[in-house]
Amino acid sequence: MTVSLLQRILHERDEMRPAERRVADYVGASPSEVIHMSMARLSELCSVSDPTIMRFCRRFGFEGYQDFKLNLAQSLVPSAPFAYEQITPQDSVANIVRKTCRNSLNAVQRLAEDLDPEQVGEGARLLQAASWTGIYATGISEVNALDAEHKFQRLGMRCQALLGKQRQWMHAERARPGEVALIFSQSGHTKQMVEVAIAARAGGARVVSVAAADSPLARVSDAVIAVLPYDRTELMTPLASRLNHHLVTNMLVTAIAIASGSEFPDQLPALDSWQTDKI
Amino acid sequence: MTVSLLQRILHERDEMRPAERRVADYVGASPSEVIHMSMARLSELCSVSDPTIMRFCRRFGFEGYQDFKLNLAQSLVPSAPFAYEQITPQDSVANIVRKTCRNSLNAVQRLAEDLDPEQVGEGARLLQAASWTGIYATGISEVNALDAEHKFQRLGMRCQALLGKQRQWMHAERARPGEVALIFSQSGHTKQMVEVAIAARAGGARVVSVAAADSPLARVSDAVIAVLPYDRTELMTPLASRLNHHLVTNMLVTAIAIASGSEFPDQLPALDSWQTDKI
DNA sequence: TGTCAGAATGTAGTTATGCTATATTTTGGC
DNA sequence: GCCAAAATATAGCATAACTACATTCTGACA
Numbered sequence: 001m002t003v004s005l006l007q008r009i010l011h012e013r014d015e016m017r018p019a020e021r022r023v024a025d026y027v028g029a030s031p032s033e034v035i036h037m038s039m040a041r042l043s044e045l046c047s048v049s050d051p052t053i054m055r056f057c058r059r060f061g062f063e064g065y066q067d068f069k070l071n072l073a074q075s076l077v078p079s080a081p082f083a084y085e086q087i088t089p090q091d092s093v094a095n096i097v098r099k100t101c102r103n104s105l106n107a108v109q110r111l112a113e114d115l116d117p118e119q120v121g122e123g124a125r126l127l128q129a130a131s132w133t134g135i136y137a138t139g140i141s142e143v144n145a146l147d148a149e150h151k152f153q154r155l156g157m158r159c160q161a162l163l164g165k166q167r168q169w170m171h172a173e174r175a176r177p178g179e180v181a182l183i184f185s186q187s188g189h190t191k192q193m194v195e196v197a198i199a200a201r202a203g204g205a206r207v208v209s210v211a212a213a214d215s216p217l218a219r220v221s222d223a224v225i226a227v228l229p230y231d232r233t234e235l236m237t238p239l240a241s242r243l244n245h246h247l248v249t250n251m252l253v254t255a256i257a258i259a260s261g262s263e264f265p266d267q268l269p270a271l272d273s274w275q276t277d278k279i
Numbered sequence: 280m281t282v283s284l285l286q287r288i289l290h291e292r293d294e295m296r297p298a299e300r301r302v303a304d305y306v307g308a309s310p311s312e313v314i315h316m317s318m319a320r321l322s323e324l325c326s327v328s329d330p331t332i333m334r335f336c337r338r339f340g341f342e343g344y345q346d347f348k349l350n351l352a353q354s355l356v357p358s359a360p361f362a363y364e365q366i367t368p369q370d371s372v373a374n375i376v377r378k379t380c381r382n383s384l385n386a387v388q389r390l391a392e393d394l395d396p397e398q399v400g401e402g403a404r405l406l407q408a409a410s411w412t413g414i415y416a417t418g419i420s421e422v423n424a425l426d427a428e429h430k431f432q433r434l435g436m437r438c439q440a441l442l443g444k445q446r447q448w449m450h451a452e453r454a455r456p457g458e459v460a461l462i463f464s465q466s467g468h469t470k471q472m473v474e475v476a477i478a479a480r481a482g483g484a485r486v487v488s489v490a491a492a493d494s495p496l497a498r499v500s501d502a503v504i505a506v507l508p509y510d511r512t513e514l515m516t517p518l519a520s521r522l523n524h525h526l527v528t529n530m531l532v533t534a535i536a537i538a539s540g541s542e543f544p545d546q547l548p549a550l551d552s553w554q555t556d557k558i
Numbered sequence: 559t560g561t562c563a564g565a566a567t568g569t570a571g572t573t574a575t576g577c578t579a580t581a582t583t584t585t586g587g588c
Numbered sequence: 589g590c591c592a593a594a595a596t597a598t599a600g601c602a603t604a605a606c607t608a609c610a611t612t613c614t615g616a617c618a
Contacts, residue, residue: 017585017595035349038575049597054577065576070314073349077356087545089537093400093530096537100530100545101391104522105384112380121372140433143426150419151518239430239529239545243383246525250518251372251379258368258375265366296566317604328568333606344605559618566613575604584595 004075005068006031008060016059022046023056027072035073039065084240103240111244114228120248122223123182123208124255127152130180130206133159134171136196137184144184144210144245151253155260165192172196175203182208184245186229188215197221210248225252283354285310286364287339295338301325302335306351308369311377314352318344363519382519390523393507399527401502402487403534406431409459409485412438413450415475416463423463423489423524430532434539444471451475454482461487463524465508467494476500489527504531 006028013024026046027034034042039053046053057068084106085099127133133152137145142163149161159182162168172195175181181200185193188211197207197220206222213226227244257265285307292303302325306313313321318332325332336347355377363385364378406412412431416424421442428440438461441447451474454460460479464472467490476486476499485501492505506523529545536544 019596036346039577040575050575050577051579051598052596055595067315070349070352073352074356077353087533087537089540089542089544091537091544092396093403093534094396096530096533097394097396097399098391100526100533101387101394103545104387104526104529108380108383108387112377112384115376115380117371117373117376120376124372140429143422143429146425147422150422154419239532243522243525246522247379247383250383251375253518254366254375254379255372258366258370261368263368265368265370298567318606319604329604329606330569330608331567334567561618562616564614564616566611568609568611570607570609572607573605576602578599578601580597580599582595582597585593587592588590 005060005071006075012059019046019048019052020056020059022048023053031072031076035069035076100240104243107241107243108247110228110241111247114226115248116226119223119225120251120255123210123225124252124259126180126206126208126223127157127182127252128256128259131158131178133157133180133182134168134175134200134205135159135161135182135184136168136172136193137161137163138190138192140242141184141186141245144249147246148182148184148249148252151249152256155253155256157256168192168196169199172199173203175200175205177204179203179205180208181205183211183217183221185209185211185215185217186227186242186245188212188217188229190217193217194220210245283364284339284350285354289365289367291338298325298327298331299335299338301327302332304369307367308371308374310351310355311373314348314355379519383522386520386522387526389507389520390526393505394527395505398502398504399530399534402489402504403531403538405459405485405487405502406436406461406531407535407538410437410457412436412459412461413447413454413479413484414438414440414461414463415447415451415472416440416442417469417471419521420463420465420524423528426525427461427463427528427531430528431535434532434535436535447471447475448478451478452482454479454484456483458482458484459487460484462490462496462500464488464490464494464496465506465521465524467491467496467508469496472496473499489524 009024009028013021016024023046026042039050043050043053053065057065060068062068062071084103087096087099091099135145135148145161145163149159152159162171172181181196183193183197188209194216197209197217201207201220207220208223208225209217209221210225210227211217212229213224218224218226225248227248254265288303288307292300295303305321305325318329322329322332332344336344339347341347341350363382366375366378370378414424414427424440424442428438431438441450451460460475462472462476467488473495476488476496480486480499486499487502487504488496488500489504489506490496491508492503497503497505504527506527533544
């Protein structure tokens with residue numbers, strides 16, 4: 001969970017020597033003014049030299065005052081972190097609605113913070129170039145595979161969601177160059193998925209996995225879209241956090257739609273708009 | 280609803296002359312990079328002069344490039360309320376990731392505001408009491424039906440996702456008292472879903488629909504869980520807003536799990552925790 | 559079609575700012 | 589008190605932001 005710059009400044013204040021402490025106090029007291037100030041002005045107001053300001057910025061990992069100011073500006077924007085709230089047996093339906101939405105917001109925010117766009121871009125490129133894509137998932141993640149199948153097929157991609165151990169094995173063993181195996185696994189520790197990845201690669205296919213970084217599945221993949229798994233080991237993954245794979249699919253679909261020249265890439269014409277009759 | 284700087288840039292783009300438009304396009308495409316750039320670098324990349332950048336910043340009310348960059352940096356921070364940002368063909372993958380998350384946050388927030396917990400509660404009661412539930416959806420919403428099937432079955436409920444016109448018709452015609460038809464339709468205008476609802480009710484089953492209020496489907500349902508449809512009539516429903524039915528399913532599952540006495544109602548033990556081997 | 563005025567845009571130059579190199583002062587251990 | 593290291597400042601350079609003025613483009617009108 002991200003700690004804001006202002007909090008870090010407050011937290012490290014007491015470890016600073018007097019001059020830097022004066023900077024910390026001033027920034028902490030008047031951040032909105034500071035973001036619009038030159039370094040010279042700030043150093044004058046704090047009765048310190050310019051290089052002390054630089055050292056202050058460097059203490060927090062910034063290359064210079066410019067980067068520091070930009071981050072400080074961003075840390076002024078009110079954004080809930082939406083803390084996770086467990087739903088308990090005593091909760092009313094109204095609380096269920098509220099907490100479900102809140103926990104979903106938490107899951108989306110975490111994804112926004114953690115996801116590396118380079119990885120999404122790489123995954124999209126491999127998928128777009130594939131002659132055929134097998135989409136693999138087990139258990140409750142199977143719905144992610146089906147969702148991806150629908151959406152990719154809407155883009156005209158040749159692909160299939162492969163459910164069930166035998167069907168998955170049958171396709172992974174016959175994987176060939178030019179194909180892609182797209183694998184969804186929250187933990188990246190599902191044995192079947194790891195074996196599928198190994199088999200698909202052995203046949204010459206590329207493996208794109210949507211899984212936890214540094215997981216067994218990640219280690220046998222060509223491209224990983226790393227999605228941080230929920231880290232409460234004593235509890236099972238809450239329903240809300242399962243949104244993240246769903247969102248990654250949307251991103252892949254959108255990236256491929258753009259690369260394919262779509263005008264409205266985030267609005268796939270719903271199948272029901274041309275296949276279903278309306279009243 | 281606050282309009283962000285990025286949206287204003289997109290909105291005013293078409294009124295600009297070519298040079299300023301090049302700036303608008305570049306800033307719109309790569310805001311995260313722009314905030315860290317010098318004016319000289321940006322002007323070089325856009326093939327415009329420095330004063331053109333200044334004029335661009337002044338157009339939006341800023342005194343200079345510094346103020347512009349600070350505001351742009353802040354407009355990149357997801358904040359409540361999360362304004363919808365359309366993904367355009369010029370968007371980088373980083374923008375796709377950012378906007379997908381942002382638009383998903385927007386969709387969840389809208390749901391939190393609009394959803395009536397009474398309706399969710401009523402829907403959950405009917406579903407919990409059902410001897411058997413048929414789950415109906417068409418087109419891209421079929422994945423919602425499959426998701427619901429998985430989760431309800433995990434609760435021990437007798438249910439089945441019914442996909443395809445003939446299978447749906449076959450089951451709706453043979454609906455009987457004590458059963459429930461759960462129907463997902465974003466618009467509530469899908470003809471097949473309305474006909475299914477009418478047939479199921481004629482057989483004595485109860486109809487729970489997750490659809491737009493005041494829709495044809497809502498009018499032939501026993502219980503409606505009203506989900507506001509996306510109101511951009513000229514555009515198709517964006518991918519992000521399709522989260523809402525997924526969340527309603529989570530709420531129903533959680534409410535039924537609580538009513539059934541579950542200790543951790545929002546954390547279905549994932550199927551994969553007892554059906555899949557881990558490494 | 560040519561002319562002209564206003565708008566759009568660029569070039570050249572100045573000032574301010576961010577940043578670095580080096581000097582000076584302060585602090586703490588012995 | 590001495591000395592070395594850490595903290596801090598002074599001085600100066602490079603470049604970034606910005607301004608003043610010049611040039612080019614565009615559209616209206618004769």
